[in-house]
Amino acid sequence: MSSELTRLTAAALAARIAAGETSAVEAAEAHLARIEAVDEKVHAFLHVDREGALAQAREVDARRAAGEELGPLAGVPLALKDIFTTKGVPTTCGSRILEGWLPPYDATVTRKLRAAGIVVLGKSNMDEFAMGSSTENSAYGPTGNPWDLTRIPGGSGGGSAAALASFQAPLAIGTDTGGSIRQPAAVTGTVGVKPTYGGVSRYGMIAFSSSLDQGGPCARTVLDTALLHEAIAGHDPLDSTSIDAPVPPVVEAARNGSVAGLRVGVVKQLSGEGYQDGVMQRFGEAVELLRELGAEVTEVDCPSFTKALAAYYLIAPSECSSNLARFDGLRYGLRTGDDGSRSAEEVTSLTRAAGFGAEVKRRIMLGTYALSSGYYDAYYGSAQKVRTLISRDFEAAFGRVDVLVSPTAPTTAFPIGERVDDPVAMYLADLCTIPANLAGNAAMSLPCGLAPEDGLPVGLQIIAPAMADDRLYRVGAAVEAAFQARWGHPILEEAPAL
Amino acid sequence: MPGITREEVAHLARLARLELSREELDHFAGQLDAIIGAVAAVSDVAEEDVPPTSHPLPLTNVMRPDEVRPGLTPEQALDQAPAQEQQRFKVPQILGEEQ
Numbered sequence: 001m002s003s004e005l006t007r008l009t010a011a012a013l014a015a016r017i018a019a020g021e022t023s024a025v026e027a028a029e030a031h032l033a034r035i036e037a038v039d040e041k042v043h044a045f046l047h048v049d050r051e052g053a054l055a056q057a058r059e060v061d062a063r064r065a066a067g068e069e070l071g072p073l074a075g076v077p078l079a080l081k082d083i084f085t086t087k088g089v090p091t092t093c094g095s096r097i098l099e100g101w102l103p104p105y106d107a108t109v110t111r112k113l114r115a116a117g118i119v120v121l122g123k124s125n126m127d128e129f130a131m132g133s134s135t136e137n138s139a140y141g142p143t144g145n146p147w148d149l150t151r152i153p154g155g156s157g158g159g160s161a162a163a164l165a166s167f168q169a170p171l172a173i174g175t176d177t178g179g180s181i182r183q184p185a186a187v188t189g190t191v192g193v194k195p196t197y198g199g200v201s202r203y204g205m206i207a208f209s210s211s212l213d214q215g216g217p218c219a220r221t222v223l224d225t226a227l228l229h230e231a232i233a234g235h236d237p238l239d240s241t242s243i244d245a246p247v248p249p250v251v252e253a254a255r256n257g258s259v260a261g262l263r264v265g266v267v268k269q270l271s272g273e274g275y276q277d278g279v280m281q282r283f284g285e286a287v288e289l290l291r292e293l294g295a296e297v298t299e300v301d302c303p304s305f306t307k308a309l310a311a312y313y314l315i316a317p318s319e320c321s322s323n324l325a326r327f328d329g330l331r332y333g334l335r336t337g338d339d340g341s342r343s344a345e346e347v348t349s350l351t352r353a354a355g356f357g358a359e360v361k362r363r364i365m366l367g368t369y370a371l372s373s374g375y376y377d378a379y380y381g382s383a384q385k386v387r388t389l390i391s392r393d394f395e396a397a398f399g400r401v402d403v404l405v406s407p408t409a410p411t412t413a414f415p416i417g418e419r420v421d422d423p424v425a426m427y428l429a430d431l432c433t434i435p436a437n438l439a440g441n442a443a444m445s446l447p448c449g450l451a452p453e454d455g456l457p458v459g460l461q462i463i464a465p466a467m468a469d470d471r472l473y474r475v476g477a478a479v480e481a482a483f484q485a486r487w488g489h490p491i492l493e494e495a496p497a498l
Numbered sequence: 499m500p501g502i503t504r505e506e507v508a509h510l511a512r513l514a515r516l517e518l519s520r521e522e523l524d525h526f527a528g529q530l531d532a533i534i535g536a537v538a539a540v541s542d543v544a545e546e547d548v549p550p551t552s553h554p555l556p557l558t559n560v561m562r563p564d565e566v567r568p569g570l571t572p573e574q575a576l577d578q579a580p581a582q583e584q585q586r587f588k589v590p591q592i593l594g595e596e597q
Binding site: 243329335346356366 | 550
C-alpha cells in the first residue's frame with residue numbers, strides 16, 4: 001500500500017487524500033520510507049526534514065477534518081531545491097560557505113507551498129549556487145541518475161529531478177538560469193518548466209544571475225507540473241522583477257492538450273554537430289508526431305542562437321561575481337582564519353577560498369575579468385548585444401509560429417566524472433536551453449523516448465513567448481498523451497528498480 | 499583577443515577576495531584561458547550598432563509606498579552571525595592602526 005502511494009501522480013495522490021482514501025500523513029510516511037530505502041544510493045536530498053514534513057501533513061489532515069477548503073495539491077509531498085530559504089531548516093545552496101546556516105525567513109515559493117498544503121519533505125541536492133550541469137559541483141557529493149547511478153542526473157537541479165525519477169517525491173521545485181530545470185528533466189525522463197522570467201518570485205531564492213534566474217515546477221507528468229506551476233506563480237511585491245499580471249491558465253491548458261492547427265517551428269540552429277544520434281532520432285520522431293497530431297511544422301532560422309552559449313558564459317559569471325560578494329564571512333555563514341591578527345579583508349579572502357568550490361571560483365574570476373576596465377566592452381558589452389539579437393530572433397520566429405521545438409540537451413546523461421575538469425565541455429550541456437533564459441521566454445522539457453544506443457531518456461524542449469506559458473502545457477499534454485499511448489505506459493516504468 | 503596570464507588570474511583573485519594557492523592559480527589560469535577562448539565569439543558583434551540588453555523585462559524603477567512594516571528582530575538578524583557583541587556583528591579589524 002505505502003509503496004503504491006509513491007508511484008501515483010500528484011493529481012491522483014491529491015484526489016485520494018481529498019476523498020479520504022488515504023491521509024496526508026500516510027502519503028508523507030510512504031515517501032519518507034522510500035527516501036530511507038533508496039536515497040543512500042541516489043543522494044537526491046541534502047536534508048530530510050522528517051519531523052517538519054509530518055507536522056505539516058498532520059496540519060493538512062486537521063484542516064481537512066475541520067471542513068476547510070484546501071488547494072488541489074494539499075497533502076502531496078515535494079522536494080525543494082536547496083537554493084530556497086526555509087525558516088529554521090538548513091539551506092546550503094550546495095555550498096560549504098552556508099553549511100549549517102538556518103535562514104531566519106521563508107522564500108516566497110516556500111511560503112506559497114506551505115499555504116497550498118504541499119508537504120516539503122526536504123532540501124534537494126544541486127550544483128553549488130546552481131552553477132553546473134551535472135550536480136557534481138555540490139560540496140556534498142554528486143547525485144546519481146536513477147536510470148544509471150554512475151551517470152549524472154543533470155544540473156544544477158539534479159537532486160530535484162532524481163527525487164522525481166526515483167519516486168521519492170511526486171513534485172519538486174527547481175531553478176533555471178541556463179537550463180537547470182529543463183536539462184535535468186531531459187536526462188531523467190521527467191517534466192520541468194522554466195516559467196516566463198518574472199512569473200515566479202525570486203524572493204528568498206539565493207541569487208546566482210539575477211537577470212536570468214527563474215524558479216519553476218518539476219514533476220513526472222505535464223498536469224502535475226501545471227498544478228504546481230499555478231501554486232507557486234504570481235506577482236510578489238517582495239520581488240521587484242516579478243510580473244504584475246495574471247498567471248497564464250496553465251492547468252486549464254494541461255487538461256486540454258491539443259496541437260491541431262498549431263504552428264510549430266523547428267529551430268534550425270539547435271541541431272547538427274555535437275548532437276547525439278539517438279537524441280536527434282527521438283527528436284525527429286517527436287516532430288513527426290506533432291505533424292500527425294495536426295500541427296503545421298516548419299523550420300525556423302535563429303542565426304544568433306549560435307552565440308547564445310558564449311554570451312551566457314559572460315553574462316551569468318558577471319552577475320554572479322557581483323551577487324556572491326555578499327558571502328564575506330562577516331554576518332552569516334562560514335568564517336575562516338579570524339585569529340585576531342588578520343584584517344577583515346584577509347578573513348573574507350580566506351573564508352571565500354575555503355567556502356567556495358572550484359566552479360564557483362572560476363565563474364567569479366571570469367565575471368570579474370569580463371567586467372574589468374579594458375575588457376568590459378569586448379566581453380560583457382558584446383554579450384549584451386548578443387542578448388538583443390537573440391530576443392530579435394525569437395520575436396521574428398514568434399511572428400511566424402506559435403511555439404518552437406528542439407532537443408532539450410544535445411546528449412543523454414554522461415558518466416559522473418567525465419567532464420568535471422573540462423569546463424568548456426560541461427557548458428555544452430546547456431546549448432539548447434540558454435536562448436530562452438537570455439530572452440526571458442517560457443520553456444518546457446518533457447520525455448520523448450529513450451536513445452537507442454544507450455537506453456537513456458531524451459527530452460523534447462518546447463519554447464513559448466513570454467507570458468504564454470499555457471501554450472507549453474497545451475502542447476506538452478498532447479505530446480505526452482500520444483507518446484504514452486504509443487509506449488503503453490509512462491516512460492519511468494522502464495527505469496531499472498533501485 | 500589575447501589570452502589570460504597567470505599574473506592576471508592572481509590579480510583577479512585578489513579583486514574577487516579569493517585567497518588562492520600557487521597550484522590553484524596554475525590550474526585556473528589554463529581553464530580560464532580555455533573558457534575565454536570559447537566565449538570570445540561574442541566580440542564579432544562588438545562593432546555592430548545594436549543596443550545592449552541587460553534584462554528581459556523593460557522595467558525602470560518599481561515604486562511602492564514607504565510604509566513601516568515588521569522586519570527581523572535584532573536577535574533574529576544576529577542569530578546566525580559568526581560572532582556578535584553588544585547587539586552588533588563582531589568583525590575583524592577593518593582599518594589599520596595608523597589609519
